[in-house]
Amino acid sequence: MRNFGILVVVIALMLLGGGLTAQLAHTDFTQLLPIVRQTNVAEGSFISPAPWQAQQFMLLVGFILFNLVGIAATLALIMWLLDRQVRRAKASARAQNVVTPTSAPAKE
Secondary structure, X not given: OHHHHHHHHHHHHHHHHHHHHHHXXXXXXXXXXXXXXXXXXXXXXXXXXXXXXXXXXXXXXXXXXXXXXXXXXXXHHHHHHHHHHHHHHHHHHHHOOOOOOOOOOOOO
C-alpha cells in the first residue's frame, strides 16, 4: 500500500509540473514567478517547436516505439520457446521416472 501511495504522489507531482509548464508557455506569469523568456523565435524555443522540428520528433518517437515493439515480440517469442522446451524436458523426465531437482521430495 505504501508503494501505491508513493506512485500516486509521483504521478500527481508530474501532472502539476506539466500543468505549470503549459501555463507558463501560454500566459504571462512574470508577476508571480521571475521567468525570463529568452526568445520568441520558434527555431530557438524549446516550448513551441518549428514544424520541421515537430515532424522530426514524431518520426523519432515512432521509430523508437516501433523498434521497442519488435524487441518485445522477439523476447516474448524466445521466452515462449524456452518455456516450451522446459515443459517438454520435464514431461519426458516424468515419463522415464527420473527424479529432477524440482520434483525431488524434501528430506527432513
